[in-house]
Amino acid sequence: MKAITVLPFGVKYTPMEKLALINFEKEPDSIYKGFELQYLNGAEIGQGYRILAYRNDGYVDMYDDLSLLFNPNEECDVAEKGLNKHIQTNIANTVFEKLDGCVQISFDFKDLESRKIHVFIKEQTKKKSIPMNLLAPIGFGSEKPSSLPLFFLYNFDFIRRKSTIVDIRIDNKALKLDPFPFPFPMYGQMRYYTRYTMESQILEFFPIDRQVKEIELDERMRYTDQGINYKFVKTANGVGLSQIELIQEKKVVIHFSPAFVLENQTGEFSICPPEEMGHVDGIYQVEKNGDLANVSLIPNKGWTSNPNTRLTKIILSPKSVFCNWSKEYQYSSVVDLKKMNVRAKWINGNNKTGA
Structure with a gap:
């Protein structure tokens, strides 16, 4: 027999396969201090490139290639102050590939001021490089986060300087x-701060939503939405959410212990990508009063990395920003089971103006 329950929160997956961060902050342009090139490939967004242009005023401009399915309501709070403008335009001469251990990145487009922007980077060294697996601190400076942004970057590396063409x-x-x-x-090679990955997983954990979903579970006590599996179990208090799983080649599984229910309880959660990426851990609490449930969640243990070399043990040490930035995120919500809505917010403690 199928069961009916409510889902007061969820996880959003962005099908971003490749990512490059190109910084020139020390000697910035009059408007921009860096670019982020993304390659997206998914049914809801299409297939093509997106460029985030990081502005000196703390906002970000988002440029979508014509091949992407444009969503004028899309948000972007990875920058300090959030989105400035989101436009669709032609992004030409795009190359983002790695051959014989060397990466090439290039693109051309016109910005909001109709200025011609040209980026061309091509490594030419024959020396090998050792990449790392990283949870990017993308949300560190966000003033008004709408989720906990989890950017799992596999085989992440920095551009080598020797013999590299930069234009x-x-x-x-x-x-x-x-x-x-x-x-x-x-590893014996000088680097730029420009970095990239050809394999990424982008999750928005508990994005803010005003509605509570009433869902029907299948015979296996599961609910599937946009490539995300929600697994439930029967508890003493009803039906509890025990696990959330991203259905992809590299699975990400989120565990709740005990299973999450909208009743008085405390528990722990773990966000577990493949073993080489480590894990994020925290606590949650629910306080129920009639039709209202107050939910709080804090990833207070941060990210536990899984270094693959002596150098990454230093860079990704337990005291590093990479392992600690997520500890300062706090989620709180009031779920109204009678009106079937939720008032939720994230606070970023890394940024004292977060709200």
Whole structure:
């Protein structure tokens, strides 16, 4: 017999396969201090490139290629102050590939001021590089986060400097890439701060939503929505959410112990991508009063990394920003089971103006 229950929150998956972060913050343009190139491939968004242009005023401009399915209501709070403008435009000469251990990144487009932007980066070294697996601190500076942004970046690496061709121009004014922030080479090779991955998983954990979903479970006590499996179990208090699973080649599983129910209880949760990526852990609490349930959740243990070299043990140490930024995120909501809505918010404690 199928069961009916409510789902007061969810997880959103963004089908981003490739990601490159290109910084020139030390000598910025008059408007921009960096670009983020994304390659997206999914049924709801289409297949193509997106560019996030990070502005000096703390906002971000989002440029979508014509091949993507444009969503004018899409939000972007990975920047400090959030989205400035979101437009669809032609992004030409796009290359994002890795051959014989060397990456090439290129694109051309016009920005909001009709300025010609040209980016061309091509590695040419024959030396090998050792990548790392990283939970990116994308949400560190967000002032008004709408979720806990989990950017799992596999085989993440920094551009080597030797023999690399760099040609970045805005209206024919040349820009310089920022150098690697550590005063030593990585594995015997000097680097730029520009970094990339050809394999990524982007999850928005508990995105803010005003509605509570009433859902029907199948015979296996599961509910599936947009490539996400929600698994429930019977508890003493009814039906509880025990697990959320991303249905992809690299699975991400979120465990709740005990199973989450909208009754008085406390518990723990773990966000577990493949073993090489480590895990994120935290606590949750529910306080029920009539038709209202107050929910709080804090990833207070942060990210536990899984370093693959002596250097990554230093970079991804338990005291690093990579392992600690998520500890400062706090989720709280009031779920009204009578009106079937939820008032929710995230607070980013890394940013004292977060709200």
